[in-house]
Amino acid sequence: MTKRIIDLRLVEKREWPQAVLLKLRSDVEPLPEAAPGQFVQVRVDQSPATYLRRPISIHFIDRERRELWLLVRKVGAGTRAMADWPLQTRVNVVFPLGHPYTLPKASKKERCLLVGGGIGLAPLLYLGKMLHEQGHHPMFLLGGRSADDLIQLNEFEQYGELCLTTEDGSAGIKGLVTAHPVLQGPSPDRIYCCGPKPMMVAVARYARQKGLWCEVSLENTMACGIGACLCCVEDTVEGHRCVCQEGPVFNINQLKWQI
């Protein structure tokens, strides 16, 4: 997959208290091929506080409309500036970057559990769509602090069943994702996970105990995003590996987490 630097136009926006959905369109050329789990490096502006690009997962790609969707949680200067962009803003992105989630063989219909916590649900929409299209059975287990975090549910619903948890009980089962009863039922063939590290560690531990295949997506701080600077490394069984190039998706067996 060839990486490209491309200018997109902000054509649609949706805001929630903590997050924003940005739909970016390519007016001149088709979007490059990209796979679920890959990410883009977004140029925010040229203010001193946002000197480097911001890495954001591919939330969804609509090839026909040439649209790239980003789901962004407002945490600091860069992500807040993105949420404030007026429609029609020109947005410069570098993508597709990183190593995607591993899809099962199309010939074998597999049960896939997609576990997302907080803004970690972002990459799971495009993943769910691809799995659904290939005839697999994705099920989404999405968790947040409160109902405010559980966004884009009508989109997720198109591709698979939803299981929800919130820490305050304002939606779904009260507690962390690992408290959801779906994990006590029949085991999935694969688990795909993205979210805050403690949550991913908990899911990885569950997968390890049950001997299940599991991939997680890491969010190490990055500078270049293309494997040139070695700033984003994760300590793996093979030594330091770039999260931007050999990740962000890793099989839990590659990581040195205490699970």
Next chain:
Amino acid sequence: MLTASGTFGYGREYTDFIDLSDLGGIIVKGTTLHPREGNAYPRMAETPSGMLNAVGLQNKGVDYFVEHIYPEVSQYDTRVLVNVSGSTVDDYVACAEKIQALDKIPAIELNVSCPNVKQGGMAFGVSCEGIASVVGAVRKVYHKHLMVKLSPNVTSIADIAMAAEAAGADSVSLINTLLGMSIDAEKRRPRLSTVTGGLSGACVKPVALRMVWQVAKAVKIPVIGLGGISSATDAIEFLLAGASAVQIGTANFIDPAVSVKVVRGIEDYCERHHIEAVSSLTGALEI
């Protein structure tokens, strides 16, 4: 125009964005005699108009370079320079000897200025005796172009540059990163695993420019300027201050095609100002 060591990988990271033959050359990552895993994560902290890094010379060692990377980079239609680092004089010498044997590497850049490794590196680059000992020893065994990369973490950069020249350097490049630090006040913790790290990017440009100007006045060998360059205008400022060539580092992270844009921009500038040879800009600052 060259791309700066540690910011351009081995070049292949950028081939989707630019044609390497449009560049004067690339300087590959810091290479050491033995493999190095580098420092622990976190290794990067963004700062106003810049960044701190503490990569710590992660690389697979010179033998790996010779066996696995050289065959690929020697095919590039551009000059490939190797940045050589070490913790002892013997390491530098052994590493330089191995690279001398590679036909397609016309020069090495001796990194005596990395702030991110415990022993060696910068220690050599911060005193005239230190730099003379490494440069002198490498000069004895290395017969191609020897570029020496200077540390800005010194009181008098001109003295260090003169010591490098006297010890046999063919050119000097400057600046490497400035030693800096970043703290997360909420967590009361440093943002880098190593506490301190190397500052680079737009914010270091005024310091770099001043040092290039001082060094260019002090030595006769060519000076290669770098530090915060992200546009043709930036590059031209370095030439005017006395640089014969420039390198682009951190800016490659923000725009992976910036190096080629700078080359084109310098050409445009020369056309606009009716300048025939870029070299006539070197040191052309009017005071």
